[in-house]
Amino acid sequence: DSGVTQTPKHLITATGQRVTLRCSPRSGDLSVYWYQQSLDQGLQFLIQYYNGEERAKGNILERFSAQQFPDLHSELNLSSLELGDSALYFCASSPSGGSNYGYTFGSGTRLTVV
Amino acid sequence: EDQVTQSPEALRLQEGESSSLNCSYTVSGLRGLFWYRQDPGKGPEFLFTLYSAGEEKEKERLKATLTKKESFLHITAPKPEDSATYLCAVQARNSGGGADGLTFGKGTHLIIQP
Numbered sequence: 205d206s207g208v209t210q211t212p213k214h215l216i217t218a219t220g221q222r223v224t225l226r227c228s229p230r231s232g233d234l235s236v237y238w239y240q241q242s243l244d245q246g247l248q249f250l251i252q253y254y255n256g257e258e259r260a261k262g263n264i265l266e267r268f269s270a271q272q273f274p275d276l277h278s279e280l281n282l283s284s285l286e287l288g289d290s291a292l293y294f295c296a297s298s299p300s301g302g303s304n305y306g307y308t309f310g311s312g313t314r315l316t317v318v
Numbered sequence: 319e320d321q322v323t324q325s326p327e328a329l330r331l332q333e334g335e336s337s338s339l340n341c342s343y344t345v346s347g348l349r350g351l352f353w354y355r356q357d358p359g360k361g362p363e364f365l366f367t368l369y370s371a372g373e374e375k376e377k378e379r380l381k382a383t384l385t386k387k388e389s390f391l392h393i394t395a396p397k398p399e400d401s402a403t404y405l406c407a408v409q410a411r412n413s414g415g416g417a418d419g420l421t422f423g424k425g426t427h428l429i430i431q432p
Contacts (some may be wrong), residue, residue, distance in 0.1 A: 208361075217421060231357030237419055239419075239420075246422055246423065246424040246425065247405065247420075249420055249421065252419055252421075262419045290432065294360075294362075295362050306367055307352075308364065309361030309362045309363070310361050311359075311360055311361050312359075312360075312361050
């Protein structure tokens with residue numbers, strides 16, 4: 205157990221729907237990062253939050269949004285889902301905005317859009 | 319645009335047969351280069367962070383090195399439990415003086431046969 209908790213582990217939904225993925229960071233970590241992993245693209249950085257504020261943005265689609273709450277957990281909202289959004293979505297956390305100790309990843313949410 | 323290329327894509331070794339994995343990168347202002355190990359269906363597991371050319375780090379049978387253009391992950395006398403996908407990632411300094419999210423390579427799938 206890495207200490208980063210992601211729920212749900214698996215999610216199957218239809219095209220056009222909206223889903224919310226949840227992440228609880230490791231105790232004491234202030235930063236949360238979201239990544240998407242697909243077979244053809246590999247791991248892609250989506251967005252980072254630090255202590256409740258957006259810190260950096262990657263290749264995140266406009267249909268996707270995220271937020272970090274006062275208790276530091278984060279949610280990734282995916283809307284108007286398309287077949288191509290099927291992927292593993294990982295959350296990672298670190299103590300600060302960058303890390304000498306790497307980023308601790310959760311075990312991911314596997315999203316299947318049918 | 320930051321880029322990371324890993325080679326080979328796949329590598330099959332006999333137990334005890336040492337080898338090296340390559341990670342070539344281009345980044346505007348390297349803040350850190352990261353190595354991760356990923357087992358099937360799991361999140362990446364942090365191995366090393368390297369910050370400057372000439373730096374080396376070791377952990378059990380693994381040793382990571384860094385030059386200005388590439389990094390190597392040397393595996394000495396590997397065991398079957400070292401079988402996994404090894405991911406390389408770079409982190410750039412952003413325009414605000416902070417750090418961007420990680421840019422990952424597509425990984426090297428390593429199989430160690432008994």
